[in-house]
Amino acid sequence: MKRMLVLENGEVFIGKPLGSTKEQSGEVVFNTSMTGYQEIMTDPSYCDQIITMTYPLIGNYGINRDDFESMIPSIKGMVVKEAANIPSHFRSRLSIDEWLKQHDIPGIQGIDTRKLTKLIRETGTLKGRICDANQDIGNVIYELQSNTFSNDQVSRVSTKSEFINPGTKERVVLIDFGAKKGIIKDLVSKGYEVIVVPYHTPAKKILAMHPDGVLLSNGPGDPTDVPEAVETVKNLLGHVPIFGICLGHQLLALACGAKTGKMKFGHRGANHPVKDIRSGEITITSQNHGYTVLSESLENTSLEITHINVNDETVEGLNHKEVHAFSVQYHPEASPGPEDAKGLFQEFQTMMDEAKKGESIYA
Incomplete structure (x- = not known):
C-alpha cells in the first residue's frame, strides 16, 4: 500500500x-x-x-x-x-x-x-x-x-486544572500554554516549588498564590489568539518577576505594546545560533516557533532587545527596562538540543533575589 x-x-x-x-x-x-x-x-x-x-x-x-x-x-x-x-x-x-x-x-x-x-x-x-x-x-x-485550521491550540494543550510540584526553594507559578516537561523538570531539579496553572488563569488568582516568580511557558500557534493571556501578563508586570519562554516571550512583548508576525517557515531545530548583544556571546539553541516579535514595533515600548538570531537577525531575547521581566524566543531547557542556554534559569533566580530586596510586592 x-x-x-x-x-x-x-x-x-x-x-x-x-x-x-x-x-x-x-x-x-x-x-x-x-x-x-x-x-x-x-x-x-x-x-x-x-x-x-x-x-x-x-x-x-x-x-x-x-x-x-x-x-x-x-x-x-x-x-x-x-x-x-x-x-x-x-x-x-x-x-x-x-x-x-x-x-x-x-x-x-x-x-x-x-x-x-x-x-x-x-x-x-x-x-x-x-x-x-x-x-x-x-x-x-x-x-x-x-478549509482553515482552528486557532484554539493553546486551550487544547494547556493543563485543565492546577497542580503542584513540591520544593523547598522559591515558589514559581508556571502558566501552561503548552509547557514541555523539560521546563518543569529543570525548575524542580533546582528545588523550586512549581505550581502549574491553566493558560487562562487571571493575574489576581496567580498573585493570591504569593509566587516569587512567574514563568510564561512555550506553546503552539499565534500569540494573538490568546488575548486573555496577554491581559494576564499586563496585570502581572511590576508585581512579580516574569520569565517568558518561546510563546511566553511573544506574550510578554504583546503585553508591553509590541507586535508579532508570522514567519515564512519558522525556526525549528537544535542548531540555531543566537547572539547576546550585551556580551557578544554566541549560544547554540533549540527552537520551535512560527511567529516572531517584530523588532520595529519595540521602539516605543519599555522593552529592549537582548538577543538576536545570527542567521536572520530576528528578535531572540527581551528585557523590560522598568520592572523585573525578561524573555527568550528559544528553549533554555533544550529537550532536545544543546544545553548552552540553561544559565537563563540562574538569571531568573537572580531576578527573584533582586525583587526580594525591594519593597514587598504584596504590600
Whole structure:
C-alpha cells in the first residue's frame, strides 16, 4: 500500500506508510534536528502540525519511557526519509512506527524530504494531508485550499486544572500554554516549588498564590489568539518577576505594546545560533516557533532587545527596562538540543533575589 502527502499548492509526494493509516491534515513544517525526535513528536508546541524531519534516518534509537515532553501527543503527522524498523538502544521500548500506531498518528516515509524542505523554505509553511495514494488528488487540494485550521491550540494543550510540584526553594507559578516537561523538570531539579496553572488563569488568582516568580511557558500557534493571556501578563508586570519562554516571550512583548508576525517557515531545530548583544556571546539553541516579535514595533515600548538570531537577525531575547521581566524566543531547557542556554534559569533566580530586596510586592 502506498501513501501520499498532498500539499495545498498542488505538490504531491508518494511514499510508504508509517504509523496509523488514518487520513489527517495539518500545517507542514520541518525540523533540522538530527536527534530528539521523541521530544519533538511530544512537544505541545507542534499541536496540529505535520512534522518533516530533515535528517534522513529517524527512529534508530527507538522510543523510550523517559523522554516524552507530554504524555498525549498533539501532532497531526510525521514525514521522514527512512524510519528505522529495528531500533538499537538499551532504553528502547518501541519503534517509531509502533509508537505512532499506538497514538493513531499517521506518517509517511520514503519521500524526498530534502525536496520538501526546500519547497517549504521557498513558499513558506503549507497545509497538507497524509492520505492513501488512491484518493482523488484534486479533491484533496480543493479541501486544503478551502478549509482553515482552528486557532484554539493553546486551550487544547494547556493543563485543565492546577497542580503542584513540591520544593523547598522559591515558589514559581508556571502558566501552561503548552509547557514541555523539560521546563518543569529543570525548575524542580533546582528545588523550586512549581505550581502549574491553566493558560487562562487571571493575574489576581496567580498573585493570591504569593509566587516569587512567574514563568510564561512555550506553546503552539499565534500569540494573538490568546488575548486573555496577554491581559494576564499586563496585570502581572511590576508585581512579580516574569520569565517568558518561546510563546511566553511573544506574550510578554504583546503585553508591553509590541507586535508579532508570522514567519515564512519558522525556526525549528537544535542548531540555531543566537547572539547576546550585551556580551557578544554566541549560544547554540533549540527552537520551535512560527511567529516572531517584530523588532520595529519595540521602539516605543519599555522593552529592549537582548538577543538576536545570527542567521536572520530576528528578535531572540527581551528585557523590560522598568520592572523585573525578561524573555527568550528559544528553549533554555533544550529537550532536545544543546544545553548552552540553561544559565537563563540562574538569571531568573537572580531576578527573584533582586525583587526580594525591594519593597514587598504584596504590600
